[in-house]
Amino acid sequence: MSIPPAPRPLPCAPAAIDAGWRQWIAENRLRNCTPESMLATMAGAGLDTRASAAAIAQMENDPAFLAARRFQQLQRKLESVLENLQRLWFSAPDYAVVEKRPEPSLDEFVERYVRGCRPLVITDLTRDWPATQRWSPADLKQRFGHLDIEIQAERSADPKFEENKLAHRRIARLSAFVDQVLKGGPTNDYYMTANNEALRRPEFAPLLADIGRLPRVCDRAHLAARSSFWFGPAGTVTPLHHDTLMLFHTQVVGRKRWRFISPLQIAHLYNCNNVFSPIDLDRPDLQRYPDFAKAQVLEVIAEPGETVFLPLGWWHQVTSLDVSLSFSYSNLTVPNEFTYVNPEIHNW
Numbered sequence: 001m002s003i004p005p006a007p008r009p010l011p012c013a014p015a016a017i018d019a020g021w022r023q024w025i026a027e028n029r030l031r032n033c034t035p036e037s038m039l040a041t042m043a044g045a046g047l048d049t050r051a052s053a054a055a056i057a058q059m060e061n062d063p064a065f066l067a068a069r070r071f072q073q074l075q076r077k078l079e080s081v082l083e084n085l086q087r088l089w090f091s092a093p094d095y096a097v098v099e100k101r102p103e104p105s106l107d108e109f110v111e112r113y114v115r116g117c118r119p120l121v122i123t124d125l126t127r128d129w130p131a132t133q134r135w136s137p138a139d140l141k142q143r144f145g146h147l148d149i150e151i152q153a154e155r156s157a158d159p160k161f162e163e164n165k166l167a168h169r170r171i172a173r174l175s176a177f178v179d180q181v182l183k184g185g186p187t188n189d190y191y192m193t194a195n196n197e198a199l200r201r202p203e204f205a206p207l208l209a210d211i212g213r214l215p216r217v218c219d220r221a222h223l224a225a226r227s228s229f230w231f232g233p234a235g236t237v238t239p240l241h242h243d244t245l246m247l248f249h250t251q252v253v254g255r256k257r258w259r260f261i262s263p264l265q266i267a268h269l270y271n272c273n274n275v276f277s278p279i280d281l282d283r284p285d286l287q288r289y290p291d292f293a294k295a296q297v298l299e300v301i302a303e304p305g306e307t308v309f310l311p312l313g314w315w316h317q318v319t320s321l322d323v324s325l326s327f328s329y330s331n332l333t334v335p336n337e338f339t340y341v342n343p344e345i346h347n348w
């Protein structure tokens, strides 16, 4: 990916090769752009060709650039370590499919899915859940319609709606939101996401009473503090990101399409901002993000009553295929707190 230069008006006299341009040269050289392609971009921006060529040549011996090259070599080594582990994982024939099966024993679950770091869909967990019989938009409206809830709204106009989620917070009366979801048809414009914190409020405690048996690895005592309720129309998209812990996500009403990418493939995901990737799995821009072509995407549809296990660090993009009600929880009894050192490079 070559970084697009900041748009500048074409000057009458050639523009100076300032510090911003020298940083641009350094970054693009580190990405192995050729001097010729960089010269073409610089000429297009009105820079003098001889001065540009000199600046590109000087960069090769700039001590700061040489230091960056050393760190780049370390990064490449780390990437190759991850890539080799990825090849090893995926040499198991069943690794590239997301398994659907009844809940395994606790030992097998911890060994194969938690430590083995594999996504899974558990098919038989919710048989005794009152929620599967009771929950529907109409039931929500009848029992909780008088309450205000936090939703995410006006998302369609903002390509970075998830990264900007604080700006999309709105308070809505739940009865009005149920009507909007039912009448509005498929859209990504509004969604009641995990941010809503409803399950921390005593008024919503009856929802928790509708949750039956949990996976054996979960601790019921921490359910209220570590669970989230999701409600929205068909067409909602949660863009590609990774979480910082492991969780379960039970689909109660409607279906969701989950796509996963292994954490070992982070080098192909242009993760320059926090836990987000700029890649949209529905329309990946390979011109801008060519390395993404190397990533392997796993896919599964979670049907009503099924529970997705999200292993540590797996990237996921999630789309609702129907009006959807779901419930996620991270109250695992195995250690489930992890630290990620996140990049915050906003102008990448």
Ligand SMILES: O=C(O)CCC(=O)C(=O)O
Residues within 6 Å of the ligand: 230, 236, 237, 238, 243, 247, 249, 256, 316, 318, 319, 328
């Ligand atoms: O259901 C969704 O839209 C997103 C779910 C998700 O990203 C999560 O539970 O971590």
